[in-house]
Amino acid sequence: MSPNSKTVQLHDKRFKLSIPSDHIQAAISAMASHLKKDIGEEQPLFLGILNGSFRFASDLVSNYEGPCDVTFVKVASYEGTRTTGEVKRLIGLDENVAGRVVVVLEDIVDTGTTVEQILYDLEGRGAKRVIIATLLFKPEAYTRQLTIDHVALQVANEFLVGYGLDYDGLGRNLNDIYTLILENENSMKNIILFGPPGAGKGTQSTFLVNTFGLVHLSTGDIFRSNIKQETDLGKLAKSYMDKGELVPDDVTIQMLESEVLKHPEAKGFIFDGFPRTVAQAEALDAFLERRGTDIFRMLALDVPEEELVSRLVGRGKESGRADDQNEEIIRNRIKVYEQQTSILAQFYQAKGRFVAVDGIGSIEAISSRLEEAMKD
Numbered sequence: 001m002s003p004n005s006k007t008v009q010l011h012d013k014r015f016k017l018s019i020p021s022d023h024i025q026a027a028i029s030a031m032a033s034h035l036k037k038d039i040g041e042e043q044p045l046f047l048g049i050l051n052g053s054f055r056f057a058s059d060l061v062s063n064y065e066g067p068c069d070v071t072f073v074k075v076a077s078y079e080g081t082r083t084t085g086e087v088k089r090l091i092g093l094d095e096n097v098a099g100r101v102v103v104v105l106e107d108i109v110d111t112g113t114t115v116e117q118i119l120y121d122l123e124g125r126g127a128k129r130v131i132i133a134t135l136l137f138k139p140e141a142y143t144r145q146l147t148i149d150h151v152a153l154q155v156a157n158e159f160l161v162g163y164g165l166d167y168d169g170l171g172r173n174l175n176d177i178y179t180l181i182l183e184n185e186n187s188m189k190n191i192i193l194f195g196p197p198g199a200g201k202g203t204q205s206t207f208l209v210n211t212f213g214l215v216h217l218s219t220g221d222i223f224r225s226n227i228k229q230e231t232d233l234g235k236l237a238k239s240y241m242d243k244g245e246l247v248p249d250d251v252t253i254q255m256l257e258s259e260v261l262k263h264p265e266a267k268g269f270i271f272d273g274f275p276r277t278v279a280q281a282e283a284l285d286a287f288l289e290r291r292g293t294d295i296f297r298m299l300a301l302d303v304p305e306e307e308l309v310s311r312l313v314g315r316g317k318e319s320g321r322a323d324d325q326n327e328e329i330i331r332n333r334i335k336v337y338e339q340q341t342s343i344l345a346q347f348y349q350a351k352g353r354f355v356a357v358d359g360i361g362s363i364e365a366i367s368s369r370l371e372e373a374m375k376d
């Protein structure tokens with residue numbers, strides 16, 4: 001049995017070995033000597049962020065040659081004002097950090113929100129210098145400008161446990177790091193529901209969810225919910241959506257991937273409104289391949305432009321959705337679809353995954369055409 005076939009069960013999920021402990025220890029020992037060079041003769045205060053970093057902090061300071069202080073804190077979240085959103089604060093920090101070199105020890109940095117707020121907190125307490133050192137770093141998930149000073153290991157945007165990291169309380173005691181196995185990954189049926197705005201993708205998704213037990217991910221809906229909650233992502237997306245333009249690829253791809261990772265139980269996904277560019281399609285292919293799965297079919301709903309405009313104007317009157325109110329914006333969205341995204345039909349046609357479906361007729365008639373198009 002190869003070492004990489006090692007698996008563990010935690011609660012309802014299985015995880016496979018991803019980073020063996022000797023690899024972790026080597027990376028930590030290299031980090032300790034880089035840190036010593038960076039800090040020089042100063043006596044740093046190592047600040048371990050609980051709970052996840054307890055093992056990392058312990059092994060790192062054991063490898064650090066020179067006098068140092070070590071303490072542990074927790075990060076607590078509380079609801080800030082509407083404009084600041086969720087705010088995170090250090091709790092349990094009794095040491096005076098004013099004028100000191102503080103090394104923040106994190107187990108994992110993904111979006112970077114927490115570590116950025118820890119930095120502000122420590123700067124507010126008068127630290128002379130704050131160094132961020134993390135065991136794991138997810139470049140694909142990272143959204144901040146702040147440079148992470150020391151990274152022991154870069155990892156893919158996957159769910160990891162072990163060596164301090166937990167899944168619902170379990171797994172912190174494992175010496176290696178493990179990654180989640182998607183039980184259904186080889187039998188997953190992932191579908192792209194393709195078509196211009198107003199083609200009926202939302203309506204038909206409900207049918208596909210009920211019939212095939214898939215999880216529906218609509219990038220438009222996810223953006224709209226972020227706008228409603230006034231998140232940073234929502235603010236950014238709004239400026240593009242208001243004009244009927246596409247939100248930049250990097251933001252959209254990262255958001256979509258993190259939504260997929262929230263559903264490890266899924267039997268498959270309906271991607272609605274994604275991909276809309278070749279870059280997004282390539283990123284989706286690569287992401288699914290890393291997870292041992294692929295796109296089963298692209299189902300493209302065919303509806304002529306005049307029919308779309310009249311459907312969307314009607315929908316705008318009922319729903320009040322901002323980008324459905326104005327005929328000029330509607331036509332621009334259809335134009336954007338035709339210019340930038342029809343090329344995707346060719347992309348999936350070349351892979352033999354493309355099926356066009358007539359999108360004119362009753363909801364039931366279109367549903368049964370889709371069901372037919374789903375057959376192997």
Ligand code: AMP
Binds near residue numbers: 240248
């Ligand atoms: P939809 O609800 O799918 O029509 O999307 C509404 C708006 O959200 C679009 O006009 C874009 O501004 C944005 N959007 C949705 N999906 C994507 C995507 N895959 N790439 C870029 N922008 C998107």
